[in-house]
Amino acid sequence: MYAVPDQTGRTAVITGANSGTGKEAAARLAAAGARVVLAVRSPERGEAALEELRARVPGADLELRRLDLADLSSVQEFADGLLADGRGLDVLVNNAGVMAVPERRLTVDGIELQMGSNALGHLALTVRLLPALLSAPGARVATMSSGAAYLGRVDPAQLEEPRRYHPWLAYGASKLADLLLTRHLARLADERGWDLRSTAAHPGYTHTNLQTSGPNLGRATPSRMPWQRFERLMPSQEVDTGAEPLLFAAADPGAENGSYWGPDGFLGLTGETARARFPRRALDADLAARFWRAGEDLTGVSVPATAVG
Secondary structure (H helix, E strand, O other), X not given: OOOOOOOXXXXXXXXXXXXXXXXXXXXXXXXXXXXXXXXXXXXXXXXXXXXXXXXXXXXXXXXXXXXXXXXXHHHXXXXXXXXXXXXXXXXXXXXXXXXXXXXXXXXXXXXXXXXXXXXXXXXXXXXXXXXXXXXXXXXXXXXXXXXXXHHOXXXXXXXXXXXXXOHHHHHHHHHHHHHHHHHHHHHHHHHHOOOEEEEEEOOOOEOOOHHHHOOOOOOOOOOOOHHHHHHHHOOOEOHHHHOHHHHHHHHOOOOOOOOEEEEOOHHHOOOOEEEOOOOHHHHOHHHHHHHHHHXXXXXXXXXXXXXXX
């Protein structure tokens, strides 16, 4: 099991921390000494996760705050509340997501749900929290992507609502967008001399509720997903291992700015944490810059030209 380096004195915000890789990351960062803010959409599920984490990590410094990434006013309210505390933010873990929603759905602000919550909500949150991140020495922004990013196509002119909708292609687009976010933030940090690392990770094929919650969204009766017929034939892993690339990206000294981490096994589905290969489209710096500008326009945020680390 990956040993998280000492996090004493550091503060981490984790989106989607009430389940799956987010909850596992919260437990292990807290066990390493971090103050962890659980950013969750459902207060009820958040309270249950908080109780479980306190039992698992006695004495953990944990706090629960509501954040709905599919509602930009909620993103602003969350960020404003955190900034009002007047404390630096050492680690932002952009983990929350929804996968393969069966029918086209929109966020509160009229953006396709997967792109809006998985990528643009995180972009808005990251930009709004930059003052707190840049006031903390050696800050990190670790963003969760997926192997589905290889399926993705991102058209910055069509982020709000793509011409055609397919559950998996929309998910892949949002996960490619997460890598574009990671790469462009890393470039900004280098160009502006910020003491900030932007990293990414993917969990391989890890058993979480992500595989069923998104595909069953809007269905009165949950159904078995087609790929679950072949689960016994596919390499898979539990969440304690699946969260390790994200923990490495968020906390390890070896995770340099702009790096990407995932399992090292067959097709990147399972295994020990190692460097992951970026999809070709994620390496397009011009595409990343255009995505970032379009994302700023859609979410109403912008990086101050005078911001320094």
